Each structure stands twice: as structure tokens, then as C-alpha cells.
Amino acid sequence: MTSSRDRILRTGAAFAVTALALTGCSTGQAGLAAPAAATVTAGSAADPSTWTLPMEAYRPTTEQTRTLARAERKLVGQCLKEFGIDWKPDPELPAIGPKNLLDWRYGIHDAVMSAKFGYQVDPAQQARYERALREADARPRLSDDAQLVLGGTDVPAEVRQKAGPEARRGFYAGRRIPEGGCFGEARRTLGGSAQVASPLVQRLTNDSYPRSMEDPLVKAVFARWSACMKAKGYTYPAPMAANDDPRFRPRPEGASSAEIDTALADIGCRARHGVAEIWHEAETRIQRASIASNATALAADRRALDASLRKAADVLARS
Incomplete structure (x- = not known):
């Protein structure tokens, strides 16, 4: 996608996003299967935001991420206080774009949303997000020396260069x-x-996503989707090519009628041929195979995450 939606999706390593909210998964669960039935809105394709992928069992959930962030902020504040530095972290930015890792992973699916915005993010949501960014940028900043205390050698080179000799040492x-x-x-x-x-x-x-598009069943359903779109007057080789159409860039006046018509045709063909379902099943198979091949390392990663969560809970429990 070349829209504002695309920039959100691909920020943070090809839609692994991260900092984007993730659906919950059971701690230590080795694999998560697709649900038996997905929630479907009238006129829409299946809703992948209600699904999971096996690799989610090895990453923090939305609430766990927030817990870790709160604990980190508390520790950073305590550390800075020891240096006599008063620090207030930037507030959490408002939500924008997909609900979770799966929501737009396989493309659009909500006909009601696309009838208003085509392939774009809700403009009101975008405006709130950009306003919050401007407000964060306008907040008072720590001195260059204090920024070195905050981030050490990880701060930008220009900050280190402007800091005093003591801080640089x-x-x-x-x-x-x-x-x-x-x-x-x-x-x-x-x-x-x-x-x-x-x-x-x-x-x-990250790897499972492009690999899933090479799956024979996925290629076949892409071809059926393409033929469906062709019958409606649209020529695209695969679903994400419609998202990526350079005509469908964010515009001050919003999505054009051509973009909205294309998006609705896209969703109709997705729903008719079960594009997201087949694609998700393929990626699930790939991730399960990856988990089997990396079981020892992934189990260690999960144990490390669980240990971090216990430490975070302990930090937050202290006065």
C-alpha cells in the first residue's frame, strides 16, 4: 500500500509491529490455531483481527507490552532522579490504523470502513495521531547533557557533540x-x-509473510481473486497490488470515488474466494514449521519474556 495505512502497517519491521497492539495469546503456548469461525460484518470479508498466528505465543500481548513499558518508565524516572533530573515521559500516542497484528496483514476487509475511506486510515484517527505527535514535539526537552544521562551513547551523534565535556566523558x-x-x-x-x-x-x-505469498494455494486464490476483479473491470495481479495502486494516495479531500469503488470490489472478491482465510492458513503452516525448527531457541525466548514480565510486576509493586 502506498497510502497512510501502508506507512502505519510497515513501520516497525514489515508489519510486525510492533508497537502496534497484538491479540492476546496464552503464556508459553506453543502454537495457536485459526478460529473455527471468524466474525464477519455484512458485506465484508472475514475479519482477521479476530485471528491469531502461532508466533504470537512468543511475543508480549498488548497489556504485557504496556506493563513492561510502565515498569521501564518507572525505573528510568528513578534513575534520572538520582542525577537530580526531573523527567516526564511523553504520553502514549492515540491508536491509529490496524487493531492488531492481523487486522490488515492480508489487506482490507471492512466494507463499511472502505465505503468511507477506501484504502485509507480514518482521517479523524489520523488527525488525532498527528496532533499528538505535534504536541509531543512541542514539549520541553531535556538538556543535551541530561539526554546523555537518559540514553547514554544511544543518543544521536549531534546530541553527544553538543553535550558538555563531563557528560561526554x-x-x-x-x-x-x-x-x-x-x-x-x-x-x-x-x-x-x-x-x-x-x-x-x-x-x-517477518519471513513468514512473503513466504506465504509463494504458497501454491495462496497463488491459486490470488489468481481467482484477480479474475474476479477483472470481471468487475479492474486489472490487478494480486490483492495487495490494489492496495498499492499509486492513484490511491492520501488526499486532503479524502478517498476518490474510484478508490472506494475499487476497494469495495476488492473486498467482494476477497469474500467470494476466501482470500484471507487461505492466506492465513498458509502462513500458519509456515510459522508452525518455523516453530518446530527453532523450538529450543523459541522456548528460551519465551522464558526470558516471562522472566521480564515477573520483574516488571515486581518493579510496579514497589512503592
């Missing part, structure tokens, strides 16, 4: 700055960057 107010700053110290306390999936989980989740 790794000290602030006579105290040594922890490696990676207060953020680095907090993450070590919690057990690494546990708010996001491990590199292995991220890689396997």
Missing part, C-alpha cells in the same frame, strides 16, 4: 552515567528490550 553531576544511560540500565534490570519480540521471533514473523 560519561559523568553527570559527579556520578557515572550507566552504560546506555538510564534506559539501558532499566532494560538490563527488566531483561533486555522485552517490550518487543526477540530478534528471532521478529525474523520468523
Whole structure:
């Protein structure tokens, strides 16, 4: 997609998003099957936001991510306070785009939404998000020296260059700055960057998506979808090609009638041929095979995540 929706989907490693909300999964569960029946809105295709993928068993849920973030912020604030620095973290940004990892992974599916916005994000949601970004950018910032205390050597080079000689040597107010700053110290306390999936989980989740499009059953259903669209007057080789149509870029006046008509035809053909269902089944098979091939490493990743969650709970329980 070349729309604002696409930028949201692909930010954070090919829709593994991360920081995007994820559907819940059972701690330590080795694999999650597709539900027997998906929720379907009248006139829409199946709703993948109600589904799961096996790799979700190895990454934090939405609430777990928030718990880890709260614990990290608390630890960072305590660390900065020891240096005499008053710090208020930026507020959480409002939701924008997909509901979770699966919502738009296989493309659009909500006819009611697409009848208004085509392939685009709800403009009101986009406006709230951009307003929050502007407000965050306008907030007072820490001094360059204090930013080194916050992020250590991970801060941008220009910040390090503008910081004073003491901070550049790794000290602030006579105290040594922890490696990676207060953020680095907090993450070590919690057990690494546990708010996001491990590199292995991220890689396997990213890899399964393009691999699923090479599955013979997926290629076959794409061909049926393409023929369905052709019969309606639209020529696209595969579903995501319609999303990626350069004509369908965000516009101040909103989606054009051509974009909306295309999106509704797209959803109709998806629903008729079960595109998302077949695609999701293929990706589920691929992820299950990946889990079987990486069982030991993934189990270790899950144990590390569970340990981080216990540490986060302990941090938050302290006064």
C-alpha cells in the first residue's frame, strides 16, 4: 500500500509491529490455531483481527507490552532522579490504523470502513495521531547533557557533540552515567528490550509473510481473486497490488470515488474466494514449521519474556 495505512502497517519491521497492539495469546503456548469461525460484518470479508498466528505465543500481548513499558518508565524516572533530573515521559500516542497484528496483514476487509475511506486510515484517527505527535514535539526537552544521562551513547551523534565535556566523558553531576544511560540500565534490570519480540521471533514473523505469498494455494486464490476483479473491470495481479495502486494516495479531500469503488470490489472478491482465510492458513503452516525448527531457541525466548514480565510486576509493586 502506498497510502497512510501502508506507512502505519510497515513501520516497525514489515508489519510486525510492533508497537502496534497484538491479540492476546496464552503464556508459553506453543502454537495457536485459526478460529473455527471468524466474525464477519455484512458485506465484508472475514475479519482477521479476530485471528491469531502461532508466533504470537512468543511475543508480549498488548497489556504485557504496556506493563513492561510502565515498569521501564518507572525505573528510568528513578534513575534520572538520582542525577537530580526531573523527567516526564511523553504520553502514549492515540491508536491509529490496524487493531492488531492481523487486522490488515492480508489487506482490507471492512466494507463499511472502505465505503468511507477506501484504502485509507480514518482521517479523524489520523488527525488525532498527528496532533499528538505535534504536541509531543512541542514539549520541553531535556538538556543535551541530561539526554546523555537518559540514553547514554544511544543518543544521536549531534546530541553527544553538543553535550558538555563531563557528560561526554560519561559523568553527570559527579556520578557515572550507566552504560546506555538510564534506559539501558532499566532494560538490563527488566531483561533486555522485552517490550518487543526477540530478534528471532521478529525474523520468523517477518519471513513468514512473503513466504506465504509463494504458497501454491495462496497463488491459486490470488489468481481467482484477480479474475474476479477483472470481471468487475479492474486489472490487478494480486490483492495487495490494489492496495498499492499509486492513484490511491492520501488526499486532503479524502478517498476518490474510484478508490472506494475499487476497494469495495476488492473486498467482494476477497469474500467470494476466501482470500484471507487461505492466506492465513498458509502462513500458519509456515510459522508452525518455523516453530518446530527453532523450538529450543523459541522456548528460551519465551522464558526470558516471562522472566521480564515477573520483574516488571515486581518493579510496579514497589512503592
